[in-house]
Amino acid sequence: MDFFPSRTLAIYMAKMFIVRTLAVLALLVLVLQALDLLGESGKILAYPGNGEAELWTYVSLRAPQLVARFLPFSVLLGTIITLATLNQNSEVISMKAGGLSAHQILAPLIVASMGVALISFLFNETLVAPSTARLAQWEKVEFGPIPEESNIRTNVWVKDGNNLINARSVTGRGEQVVLRNVTIYSRTENGLRSLLQGDEGRFTGSGWRLTNVSRFDVGTGIEEQSPEVLIGDSIRPDQFTLTNVSADSLSIFALRDAIAELEQAGRPTTSLKAGWWHKISGPMSSILMPLLGAVAAFGLARSGQLFIRAVIGMALGFAYFVADNFALAMGNIGAYPALLAAWAPFLLFFLIGETVLIRTEE
Template identity: 60%
Template sequence: MKVNLNFFASRTIAWYMARLFVSRSAAVLAALTIILLSLDLLGESGDILAYPGNGNPQLWYYLSLRAPQIIARFLPFSVLLGTLITLVTMNQNSEVISMKAAGISAHQILAPLVLASLAIAGVSFVFNDHVVARATAALSAWQQVDYGPVPKSQSYVPNVWVRSGDDLIHAERVVGRGAAAVLVDVSFYDRTGDRLTSVASARIGRYRGGAWQLSGVRRFDVAAGRIASLPTLVVGQGVTPDRFTLADVQPDSLSFAALRRSITELHAAGRPTANLETVLWHKLSGPLSAVLMPLLAGVAGFGLARSGALFIRAVIGMALGFTYFVADNFALAMGNIGAYPPLLAAWAPFLLFLLIGEAVLIRTEE
């Protein structure tokens, strides 16, 4: 029997299998999104409607922000299930047997699915970068105000605490970056050791001469029990603006480029960035997990359907896929706490299961 050594068996077969794979994966993703959105809305609708004036428009707005997150999270699951459905159906219809009888190898049968999943991974990365990150940022800002009106200006960092020696500085908002950063609604807690001596509050704080100048200050002296008004008060000597503007970087709310810029700024400020670097690399390895799914689920497409082992093969394919997601989440958690280096945490599960999937395929079919 002559073996076909081309990457694809034929253009017709490649297009046929890719079309089946993409349509079934899309159908699974749509079904999962609808079901999970419904369940999620049931849990959140009470909090959304609890704010006076909220109604159906706010519920639809919540769905529009939550849907991209669910789609991004469950896209790899959908690709896994779409692969299983495609290959199991083709196996039951003896299509896989016919292809192998014609000299088409298991890798050539899976090649259209891998290529289609690579395109899905590219679309997923762009979708995560331009849609999911913005939706996550908007939803986080909305939830911080208990589903009430969100301030129009989003170019600020909310609710920042910074320590200056024994003292504490709290700003409700930090607007701007660098030396132009402005603290809004500032509270300064003057402490000596573990004892609080005074509390000062001000509307505005600006960076001047290596310290923060608060304007329109009301100061409460704890020992005397008196409140005094001061035109200005200088606090936080040596506390640089990046301590405020980079105090709360939310990697899931940032695009790949924006997160990379934040990591560079934190590096320049001498701040730890291992957890953020893990998320940065995972923004690449996460979408690429779709490429693994045809390989891990490929075991379900081979073997004789009448042997009674098709169900077991499908379970093995599903188990391999779900084991990958468990390992990926575990490695990501280890990277976030600094137990794993960022590159290892983001890429080790992908490379490991790529080798496992290839070994299983070669051992069983090639």
């Protein structure tokens, strides 16, 4: 049960693992960011006034998403490269000759991956979620300027009977919600009846007060101006703030509050609950990677099967990601309970990895 009989050896292996993981991550992010920027630069520069600064802004918002998405892949590849190198140089044989078990050989990598998982969770909460929300807002306004206020939602649509209401931006929460650049499409079954536009809308407790309003009647072709109009006594503020809640764009605590508000409003929250649990299980997938890639560490390198073992390790790791995405998709549509959707792949592949390790090496 002494998983670290040699402090020097543990530090040596952990350092190798971390360096190779970071190198693989940097290479993946660099290549994928370049390809992604090539695909999106045309849309960014299409907006009048955008230039090089906006391209760098896009990179700063997109890069954290790529880091978060491909960090577990990098841990897997870093594990396989580290263990295959140790095996190729007969260092694993030396460790086993010194009395170390397979679990003792992997222990430094697993502890290092726990640190990676913790850093990944904090990185997702503090940087990835805000950048994802900001990028989604920027894409909705077609890479034009967006207001700097916090907690902003852009291009929000709400249906009120036959009528459609569009707010270019929504800020605030509860009864303090403020709508800007509001357009109301009054419709009948046969088509559009009138168009109402206002600069700003505020909730009064029983309706909405629009300022600087212009109303265009489609039937008569007459446009009327009004400084203030009261509308929408049946429209609640949460219809604007709780529409299109994205688990990826919120931190774990903000998502918890959004789920509570949605449940209070009687909205479905199954997919968001699965996303909430996945915010914890997702970073923890890094802990599995040394276990799934461990098959590359053992067996004699001169037997010619080292490449096959590395391929098996990669196959196990990628099979986990496939199962994880499938379970999360099932959770989003309500086919799996949220807890099962987030944690079942992790537990399943932990058992698979332990089984392979024990049956082959222990």
